[in-house]
Amino acid sequence: MMENNTVIKKKTAGKEALLGVLKSRINRQFLFYLDLCARCAICRDACHQYKVTKDIIYLPAYRAELIRRIYKKNISPFGKVFPRMFEGKEIDDEKLLEELGKATYACTSCRRCMVYCPFSIDTAWVLSIAKEILNAAQKGNTMLGELADAAIFKGENIDMLKDILKETLKETEAELKEKLNDENASIPMESQGADFLYVALAGTHTILPAAMIFNKAKINWTLSMFEASNYGYFLGSSIKAKTIAGRIVDEAKRLEVKEIIITECGHAYRVMKFLYEAWAKEKLPFKIKGFVELVTEFVKDGKVILKEGNLRDPVTYHDPCQVGRNAGFYDEPRYIVKKISTDFRDMTPNRERNWCCGGGGGLVAMPELEKFRIQTGKIKADQIKHTGAKILVTPCENCRLQIGNLNEAYNLGIEISSMMDFVVNNMVV
Amino acid sequence: MNGFSFFAAGILIYIAVIVFLAGMAYQVYRWIKTPRSSVMLGIFPRPKNKGARFFKLLKDSFIFPHSIEVDPWMWIFAILFHFSLAAVLLAHFRMVREFTPLVDVLGKEGMEKLGAIAGGTMGTILFIAILFYIFRRFFSPYKDLSVFEDYFIVFLLIVIIALGDHLRFFAKISVSDYRAYFQSVLTFRPYFPETIAAKGAKWVLTMHVFFVNLFVMYFPFSKLTHAIGTFAVNTVRSDV
Numbered sequence: 001m002m003e004n005n006t007v008i009k010k011k012t013a014g015k016e017a018l019l020g021v022l023k024s025r026i027n028r029q030f031l032f033y034l035d036l037c038a039r040c041a042i043c044r045d046a047c048h049q050y051k052v053t054k055d056i057i058y059l060p061a062y063r064a065e066l067i068r069r070i071y072k073k074n075i076s077p078f079g080k081v082f083p084r085m086f087e088g089k090e091i092d093d094e095k096l097l098e099e100l101g102k103a104t105y106a107c108t109s110c111r112r113c114m115v116y117c118p119f120s121i122d123t124a125w126v127l128s129i130a131k132e133i134l135n136a137a138q139k140g141n142t143m144l145g146e147l148a149d150a151a152i153f154k155g156e157n158i159d160m161l162k163d164i165l166k167e168t169l170k171e172t173e174a175e176l177k178e179k180l181n182d183e184n185a186s187i188p189m190e191s192q193g194a195d196f197l198y199v200a201l202a203g204t205h206t207i208l209p210a211a212m213i214f215n216k217a218k219i220n221w222t223l224s225m226f227e228a229s230n231y232g233y234f235l236g237s238s239i240k241a242k243t244i245a246g247r248i249v250d251e252a253k254r255l256e257v258k259e260i261i262i263t264e265c266g267h268a269y270r271v272m273k274f275l276y277e278a279w280a281k282e283k284l285p286f287k288i289k290g291f292v293e294l295v296t297e298f299v300k301d302g303k304v305i306l307k308e309g310n311l312r313d314p315v316t317y318h319d320p321c322q323v324g325r326n327a328g329f330y331d332e333p334r335y336i337v338k339k340i341s342t343d344f345r346d347m348t349p350n351r352e353r354n355w356c357c358g359g360g361g362g363l364v365a366m367p368e369l370e371k372f373r374i375q376t377g378k379i380k381a382d383q384i385k386h387t388g389a390k391i392l393v394t395p396c397e398n399c400r401l402q403i404g405n406l407n408e409a410y411n412l413g414i415e416i417s418s419m420m421d422f423v424v425n426n427m428v429v
Numbered sequence: 430m431n432g433f434s435f436f437a438a439g440i441l442i443y444i445a446v447i448v449f450l451a452g453m454a455y456q457v458y459r460w461i462k463t464p465r466s467s468v469m470l471g472i473f474p475r476p477k478n479k480g481a482r483f484f485k486l487l488k489d490s491f492i493f494p495h496s497i498e499v500d501p502w503m504w505i506f507a508i509l510f511h512f513s514l515a516a517v518l519l520a521h522f523r524m525v526r527e528f529t530p531l532v533d534v535l536g537k538e539g540m541e542k543l544g545a546i547a548g549g550t551m552g553t554i555l556f557i558a559i560l561f562y563i564f565r566r567f568f569s570p571y572k573d574l575s576v577f578e579d580y581f582i583v584f585l586l587i588v589i590i591a592l593g594d595h596l597r598f599f600a601k602i603s604v605s606d607y608r609a610y611f612q613s614v615l616t617f618r619p620y621f622p623e624t625i626a627a628k629g630a631k632w633v634l635t636m637h638v639f640f641v642n643l644f645v646m647y648f649p650f651s652k653l654t655h656a657i658g659t660f661a662v663n664t665v666r667s668d669v
Contacts, residue, residue: 027466031459032662036655039574040507042500056570065574077459078650087576114472118493118507119659120666122470278467328473328669352472353498 013136018091019074021136022067025129026075033121034071037061043123046116048355049106052376060113060123063103066096067126067133097139104130104236105141106372108363109267110321110356131236140235144362147231148240155247158225165189165225172204176211180429185215190255191222196294197257199224199248199268201397206263209420213295216427217303222255224248228268229397233275234362242279245271252286259287261294264395264418266322266360273327292323292395292419296332299339305428306339315341316389318380318403319354320396333419337393340426345387355379357394359402374409377402381410395419430620434631437639439619445642452649453657460661471669482667489663503565510558513551517593520548523604524611544604545597552594559586578651585644592637600630610634 013021041061045051049058056062066089072079073088080088089096109124134140154161166189173187187207188194198214198221200206207223214221226247232240252260262269273288298304317337323329330351338344347354358377363369380403384392392414394400400416407414417425430439476482488494497504522528523544532540563583566575596602602625609622625631648654 026463028460028463029466029470029662029665031463032658032665035456035460036652036658036662038652038655039571039576039579040503041571041574042496042503044570045499050570054570056573059570059574062570062574065576077455085576085578085581111472114666116495116499118489118496119655119662120472120489121662122665125466125468125470275468281467325472328475330474352474 013138015090015092018133018136021132022070022091022129023075025132029122030126030129032119033064033126034068035076036119037064037068037121038119039065040118043113043117043121046113048112048358048379049108049372049376052378057099057103058106060117060121063107063130064121064123064126066100066103067130069096091133092137097134097137100130101134101139103127104134105144105361105366106363106369108321108356108358108360110360111325112321112353112356115325115352128236128238132238135235135237140237141362141366143366143368144231144235147365148235148237148244151227151229151231151244151247152240155226155243158247162225169204169207169223172208172211176208176215179208180212180215182215185211187211188222189225191220193256194220194222195258196221196261197224197248197252197255197259198222198261198263199226199228200263201229201265202227206265206397206418206420209418209424210263210291212424212429213298213304213420213427216429217298219303221261222257224251226251228263228265230268230271231362231365233267233271234365238275238279241271242276245276246280248272249276249280249284257286259289261289261291264291264397264420266320266326266396266398267362270322270326290323290327290329290395292329292333292336295419295423296335299336299423304423306336306423307426307428308339309342310426311341311391312343313341313390314343314345314388315391315393316345316347316384316387318347318357318384318392318394318399319351320394320399321354321356321360323395324354325352333393333395336419336423340422341391345389347383347387355383357399357402357406359405360396360398364398364401364405370405373402374405377406378410381406381412384412384414385410389414391415391417391422393417393419393422430626434621434635435619437642438621438635439614441639441642442614442619443617445645448646449648452646453654456649456654457657460658469668470665471667473669475669476667482664485667486660486663489666490659502561506558506561509554510562513554513558517548517551517555520544520551524607525615527604527608541604548597552590552597555590556587556594559583559590563587582644582647582651582653585640585647589637589640589644592633592640595633596630596637600628600633602628602630602634 039061041059043060047058047060069087069089070091072086073083073090079086104127107124107127111122111124114120114122169187176187177183177185196219198210230241230244232244260272262272269290277284299306315337317333357380358373363373392403395418400418403416476485535543565571566579606622606624610625613620621631
């Protein structure tokens with residue numbers, strides 16, 4: 001495929017070019033993060049990966065320290081004069097880059113360390129810049145790179161793929177009509193002037209239940225031809241990430257929708273809601289909403305009617321980092337779960353203190369980190385076990401995949417459900 | 430005052446103040462001229478209004494309550510260290526002017542007693558806290574995380590605090606003697622009054638002031654800028 005050619009053509013960037021990448025990403029917050037860290041390591045046990053492995057490479061302060069050492073040697077006015085004071089390092093230092101690659105691609109970007117840091121240092125943000133440097137040094141993650149390039153390829157060749165996509169959805173649409181017992185139920189695509197553009201994931205598991213809810217709520221929606229997930233973001237290339245998210249933005253502009261609804265996918269929501277406008281340097285002419293937010297509105301407005309108290313089995317809810325801590329939806333999902341279940345059991349800790357599942361940041365897509373994420377997911381597994389719940393609801397695909405793996409590895413014996421499946425199974429059809 | 434004292438506890442003070450002010454101004458200028466991130470880097474839940482946001486900023490900057498949950502010992506010693514340091518710094522102003530309202534209440538002897546007890550307590554707490562800081566860095570993972578700067582700053586602080594405690598506990602120098610010295614510095618004619626110059630403790634005082642000068646001069650170029658940076662960076666926490 002084309003990405004192979006680009007790899008061969010590109011030469012490894014020199015020291016100056018790598019420094020250029022770092023310098024171009026400097027902003028005021030980044031300076032604070034690099035200048036102020038006292039290396040107190042209070043963040044130590046805030047990170048599930050350090051807590052389990054006790055390996056310094058996963059200590060949040062140390063991960064950022066790697067970038068700090070480059071910054072001190074090359075950018076900080078005082079550090080340039082006295083680099084030894086800070087163990088300043090060159091940006092093309094092989095050992096440093098190797099450590100940086102390990103520390104960076106293992107990070108799930110859950111930003112839990114930020115909650116506990118006295119200076120609220122955003123390690124994930126520092127590492128997002130580390131990823132740009134690694135990519136420029138041709139040390140980006142290969143698997144994530146390939147997945148990102150495939151998504152860009154799909155965007156460039158969508159006209160070829162359109163009909164295939166529509167064809168595969170015919171079966172799903174038939175299933176939808178049968179489930180709702182409604183001949184008029186449909187999965188519209190490319191519907192000009194629709195109110196909502198719904199962005200799902202690859203496969204139909206996030207299309208069918210969402211379509212049931214949308215048809216039930218009788219809204220004017222249309223399904224995006226693109227998947228929400230963004231491997232460019234995981235790879236840490238803001239250019240690729242922007243291109244991938246841009247496919248959806250262009251589609252929304254073309255169809256003149258009022259809102260983009262991102263399915264239950266944590267990072268996709270973060271990219272659209274918090275990052276895209278900064279990358280593209282433009283204000284989007286429509287709102288961005290997450291699925292949980294929308295479905296809560298439907299329930300509150302009576303557009304979707306839930307069978308209240310339908311479940312007696314204990315149910316727990318996992319706050320995905322990108323839905324909770326990084327987007328602020330704590331009450332909405334609990335509102336729905338508590339309506340349906342008579343025995344809701346919150347995890348300890350929860351909300352902004354909730355432990356990361358261990359699979360975010362693209363980890364579930366990196367085979368080389370599979371063992372690691374199961375190992376470091378032990379904290380999450382214990383937390384789930386402690387609730388005694390039979391069903392776990394969580395509105396993030398990454399979390400579900402990871403917790404599914406934990407379920408097997410740690411014999412949790414729970415049923416894992418997306419929010420939309422949970423709603424569909426417990427709503428009045 | 431002999432030559433070294435005149436330099437270390439005299440003119441070096443002026444140099445230190447100039448370096449500190451210029452360095453801090455430069456550091457703040459560097460921060461301000463760098464554009465803010467166009468991405469909102471805060472975390473949720475977000476404060477409901479400006480007042481709540483300001484209150485959260487103060488809370489996070491002064492007592493960082495979340496940290497106690499993950500590292501209670503570090504939190505306790507950090508709080509002890511910083512609050513004692515603030516109290517000790519404040520108490521040093523007694524050398525500029527006597528806290529007359531307090532003397533009115535306590536009487537002259539009572540004031541001396543308060544100074545001895547409060548100063549002694551704070552000085553002891555500071556010394557224990559700084560020892561905790563350094564011992565912690567002798568163990569993994571802190572050892573592997575630490576760079577030379579970390580030891581350098583703690584070294585300066587240990588020396589400053591130890592000498593300060595020595596002056597508090599063993600040197601028989603009265604507050605009016607200190608005030609005379611301090612006034613001489615403020616009027617740009619640094620000298621030790623006879624009562625200090627005649628005592629061996631003048632060397633302790635000279636070295637205490639000397640190391641404070643080094644610390645103050647290093648301050649703007651180090652992680653110590655967190656003393657003011659913490660307010661700026663903790664507002665980012667609510668930037669959502």
